[in-house]
Amino acid sequence: MRSSRLAVLILxxxxxLTAALAQTKTVAxxxxxxxxxxxxxxxxxxxxxxxxxDAASFAALDQHAVTSASIMVPCPWxxxxxxxxxxxxxxxxxxxxxxxxxxxxxxxxxxxxxxxxPSLIDPSGNLxxxxxxxxxxxxxxxxxRELRAQVERALTMGIHPxxxxxxMGVLFARPDLFAVYLKVAREYKLPFLAVRGTGAPKExxxxxxxxxxxxxxxxxxxxxxxxxNWKTFYLNAIQNLKPGVTEIIVHLGHDxxxxxxxxxxxxxxxxxxxxRDYDAMTSPEFRKALEENHVILIHWKDLNALxx
Amino acid sequence: MRSSRLAVLILxxxxxLTAALAQTKTVAxxxxxxxxxxxxxxxxxxxxxxxxxDAASFAALDQHAVTSASIMVPCPWxxxxxxxxxxxxxxxxxxxxxxxxxxxxxxxxxxxxxxxxPSLIDPSGNLxxxxxxxxxxxxxxxxxRELRAQVERALTMGIHPxxxxxxMGVLFARPDLFAVYLKVAREYKLPFLAVRGTGAPKExxxxxxxxxxxxxxxxxxxxxxxxxNWKTFYLNAIQNLKPGVTEIIVHLGHDxxxxxxxxxxxxxxxxxxxxRDYDAMTSPEFRKALEENHVILIHWKDLNALxx
Numbered sequence: 001m002r003s004s005r006l007a008v009l010i011l012x013x014x015x016x017l018t019a020a021l022a023q024t025k026t027v028a029x030x031x032x033x034x035x036x037x038x039x040x041x042x043x044x045x046x047x048x049x050x051x052x053x054d055a056a057s058f059a060a061l062d063q064h065a066v067t068s069a070s071i072m073v074p075c076p077w078x079x080x081x082x083x084x085x086x087x088x089x090x091x092x093x094x095x096x097x098x099x100x101x102x103x104x105x106x107x108x109x110x111x112x113x114x115x116x117x118p119s120l121i122d123p124s125g126n127l128x129x130x131x132x133x134x135x136x137x138x139x140x141x142x143x144x145r146e147l148r149a150q151v152e153r154a155l156t157m158g159i160h161p162x163x164x165x166x167x168m169g170v171l172f173a174r175p176d177l178f179a180v181y182l183k184v185a186r187e188y189k190l191p192f193l194a195v196r197g198t199g200a201p202k203e204x205x206x207x208x209x210x211x212x213x214x215x216x217x218x219x220x221x222x223x224x225x226x227x228x229n230w231k232t233f234y235l236n237a238i239q240n241l242k243p244g245v246t247e248i249i250v251h252l253g254h255d256x257x258x259x260x261x262x263x264x265x266x267x268x269x270x271x272x273x274x275x276r277d278y279d280a281m282t283s284p285e286f287r288k289a290l291e292e293n294h295v296i297l298i299h300w301k302d303l304n305a306l307x308x
Numbered sequence: 309m310r311s312s313r314l315a316v317l318i319l320x321x322x323x324x325l326t327a328a329l330a331q332t333k334t335v336a337x338x339x340x341x342x343x344x345x346x347x348x349x350x351x352x353x354x355x356x357x358x359x360x361x362d363a364a365s366f367a368a369l370d371q372h373a374v375t376s377a378s379i380m381v382p383c384p385w386x387x388x389x390x391x392x393x394x395x396x397x398x399x400x401x402x403x404x405x406x407x408x409x410x411x412x413x414x415x416x417x418x419x420x421x422x423x424x425x426p427s428l429i430d431p432s433g434n435l436x437x438x439x440x441x442x443x444x445x446x447x448x449x450x451x452x453r454e455l456r457a458q459v460e461r462a463l464t465m466g467i468h469p470x471x472x473x474x475x476m477g478v479l480f481a482r483p484d485l486f487a488v489y490l491k492v493a494r495e496y497k498l499p500f501l502a503v504r505g506t507g508a509p510k511e512x513x514x515x516x517x518x519x520x521x522x523x524x525x526x527x528x529x530x531x532x533x534x535x536x537n538w539k540t541f542y543l544n545a546i547q548n549l550k551p552g553v554t555e556i557i558v559h560l561g562h563d564x565x566x567x568x569x570x571x572x573x574x575x576x577x578x579x580x581x582x583x584r585d586y587d588a589m590t591s592p593e594f595r596k597a598l599e600e601n602h603v604i605l606i607h608w609k610d611l612n613a614l615x616x
Contacts, residue, residue: 051413051569076384079432080413080569105359105388111433113422124387125419125461153433258566261359261388 044069052259056252070096073150082157094163101127163300165193216244352377360567364560378404381458390465402471409435471608473501524552
């Protein structure tokens with residue numbers, strides 16, 4: 001996920017609690033917790049992009065430093081992630097539905113046949129390099145074809161996704177794309193990342209139904225956070241956590257030669273950024289803050305169980 | 309290139325010199341050297357597969373430790389290689405035409421639209437994982453479509469290939485595939501890897517014409533070479549080099565986390581193997597052996613110039 005996605009997600013931040021207005025029970029209550037419980041999903045994005053990201057994310061999942069993660073199916077390391085998923089059937093892995101290929105040195109194309117999804121492809125034959133050109137070109141019927149192809153490819157590879165979300169927020173950027181996202185998620189009976197309430201994009205909210213399970217808040221580091229204050233950013237987030245279901249989205253990786261080359265010329269969401277996220281999530285201070293603030297860690301599969 | 313390719317290339321090894329029977333002048337003579345000159349191309353395969361392989365190959369090209377290299381166009385790091393090619397217009401880069409995706413954790417698909425080349429694709433949606441299943445399934449008209457797509461993609465990316473060869477020897481494994489290879493190479497006026505004479509596959513030789521420029525010999529390390537004797541293998545090869553045009557094929561990479569993960573469970577052509585190749589090619593002893601044995605280093609672009 002890169003800065004372009006940030007603009008969209010910023011709109012989602014701080015929104016919480018309006019589920020109570022729409023439904024008798026909050027998601028927290030449906031999960032068996034009190035209405036004022038602070039429930040948290042700690043979620044690693046971008047699995048299958050690079051071995052460095054996979055290795056850091058698997059280590060964090062194994063240590064329960066993150067509770068969930070999502071996989072970019074068109075990416076080269078999918079088989080590595082599928083092997084992990086098979087070896088860890090309890091791992092809470094969703095699909096990070098992917099319509100962009102944003103790095104300079106290292107690219108990927110669609111899962112669907114290129115002829116079937118021409119609006120998804122840039123002049124180099126890969127997915128669009130950023131949210132803006134993607135949003136300018138994508139045809140919803142081709143997006144639907146590609147999203148289905150990504151879900152089906154994951155299933156073929158032995159991955160049983162617990163949830164769906166959207167790489168770089170592309171599917172939150174146009175109501176017709178958001179509608180495709182909801183259609184595919186509902187058909188596969190998968191919960192999906194979305195928030196309702198204050199701050200959520202107004203044009204998307206009417207597309208949500210009361211049967212959809214949505215989060216109350218999403219927290220993510222952004223380029224305004226100083227590298228020296230990285231851990232403090234997350235500690236403050238935990239200190240200030242509101243009741244309801246929050247997701248912290250992190251981007252894990254090791255600051256090594258591979259990831260430095262993948263993210264070259266792009267410090268935002270780059271190799272050092274992902275190492276900082278890994279270090280913060282696996283730190284004893286972060287663990288301690290979760291305990292001290294009575295945060296209850298939950299998984300997407302808990303939300304999934306409410307639907308199935 | 310992996311062991312399955314070896315069987316095919318073994319047949320090519322040791323063959324030398326019969327160009328003299330077919331043509332008045334040998335390739336050496338056409339290049340302006342005496343008939344008994346020892347001309348050598350030192351060639352790095354597999355660019356664009358992994359950053360580790362790119363970094364080692366670029367370093368070897370920059371040091372003139374290898375004279376030439378070839379690029380796997382369907383692979384994720386193509387853009388990194390294209391940037392190198394643009395920054396180094398004199399670099400002697402060909403295309404390593406690719407019909408397999410052989411690693412366990414890390415895969416790639418075709419350049420052509422999947423619908424247009426179904427015989428090239430395995431059940432996971434990637435190219436076949438080894439030479440044997442590829443050779444059992446490939447339809448020549450689809451192979452031609454894909455090879456043209458690979459050449460055109462390279463041109464679109466600003467790469468001007470000096471030559472063509474075949475990843476894992478797939479295009480040497482059936483006469484109809486070899487015929488497609490020759491057809492595409494001749495149309496683009498590109499020299500291509502092939503040898504004529506003793507040891508060359510009998511069924512392929514009749515497809516070559518006198519106008520084709522072919523090599524006299526190809527040398528490549530193989531799994532029978534002990535790791536401890538790696539450099540000695542190459543030093544002996546130089547000591548015993550025959551007159552004519554020889555190509556030494558190497559597979560360069562750094563023995564790092566990325567390449568260890570790409571080549572996991574496959575020591576042959578694995579990360580340590582590629583590090584040994586890099587170390588041997590960049591060693592002072594190898595450089596000295598070339599000088600002492602009066603080896604003349606040439607490039608594929610020298611052969612290319614004979615055609616254009």
